[in-house]
Amino acid sequence: MPTAAAMAGSGTRPKPVYELTNVAKTYAAGEVRALEGVSLTVREGEFHSVIGSSGCGKSTLLKIMAGLTPPSKGRVILSGTPVTGARPDIGMMFQQATLFPWRTTLQNILLPIQIREGKRAAAAARSRAAALMELVGLKGFESAYPAQLSGGMAQRAAICRMLVTEPRMLLLDEPFSALDEITRDFMNMELQRICLERSASAFLVTHSIAEAVILSDVVHVMSARPGRIARSIAIDLPRPRTLEMATLPAFGAYVSEIRNLLDKGAFL
Numbered sequence: 001m002p003t004a005a006a007m008a009g010s011g012t013r014p015k016p017v018y019e020l021t022n023v024a025k026t027y028a029a030g031e032v033r034a035l036e037g038v039s040l041t042v043r044e045g046e047f048h049s050v051i052g053s054s055g056c057g058k059s060t061l062l063k064i065m066a067g068l069t070p071p072s073k074g075r076v077i078l079s080g081t082p083v084t085g086a087r088p089d090i091g092m093m094f095q096q097a098t099l100f101p102w103r104t105t106l107q108n109i110l111l112p113i114q115i116r117e118g119k120r121a122a123a124a125a126r127s128r129a130a131a132l133m134e135l136v137g138l139k140g141f142e143s144a145y146p147a148q149l150s151g152g153m154a155q156r157a158a159i160c161r162m163l164v165t166e167p168r169m170l171l172l173d174e175p176f177s178a179l180d181e182i183t184r185d186f187m188n189m190e191l192q193r194i195c196l197e198r199s200a201s202a203f204l205v206t207h208s209i210a211e212a213v214i215l216s217d218v219v220h221v222m223s224a225r226p227g228r229i230a231r232s233i234a235i236d237l238p239r240p241r242t243l244e245m246a247t248l249p250a251f252g253a254y255v256s257e258i259r260n261l262l263d264k265g266a267f268l
């Protein structure tokens, strides 16, 4: 399968999904400049990551893209229309699974549909939710409560909840950072598989350079506050990516390039 970077070079570029132009954000009546002049384009089926030092504005960027907070300046377009609030075509996932403890796993997964379309629509989506649970290895846990799930299983349930509305765009804020390394690697490969199967686009906030490189078509390196995109690096490794690719010289070269940029952070 050609990489997104290779497709970009061949002139058959997929359509833009997200287009951010000169996005800026200030907090505290302009006292805190969190983001400045952020412009980027995520195309159909592409996986992008953003990496940068703590407090450089990564989560702020994701919240703006999700329509959870407005930019102070600039434009955010998703599938041709401005993002002005929460949208059904966006799926989000955070560091904590935040499942409701009094609802079963299946009921938690169906919740976004119940909230948006009511109980009848949620009931009609049960078989879709069950298929998703099978896809992520949760078959048989439909009636289990969150307290009966391991951390990895709870995150898998959160993936199902994110996907049940069939979003084309996934926004991910360090979704697996609370998991142990082995589970995290496994979940990242699952995430890739799901994105490839559904041609979904994704935008991931991470602190892990290796995670960003193994998953992404493009890694955006942010400068220290106010966060700007210092460099966008196209990762030209074939898909599907495998964990073994971390031993390739090209992988090591990307990791070193990003680490060097981050080390110079304040001067970018």
Ligand SMILES: Nc1ncnc2c1ncn2[C@@H]1O[C@H](COP(=O)(O)OP(=O)(O)OP(=O)(O)O)[C@@H](O)[C@H]1O
Residues within 6 Å of the ligand: 027, 028, 032, 033, 034, 052, 053, 054, 055, 056, 057, 058, 059, 060, 061, 225
């Ligand atoms: N609601 C808010 N009010 C005031 N300042 C805020 C608010 N939210 C974020 N900030 C500030 O904006 C800056 C960017 O915050 P943000 O959470 O986006 O950074 P981050 O890169 O995601 O950090 P981390 O990697 O530590 O999670 C920080 O200096 C933070 O203190």
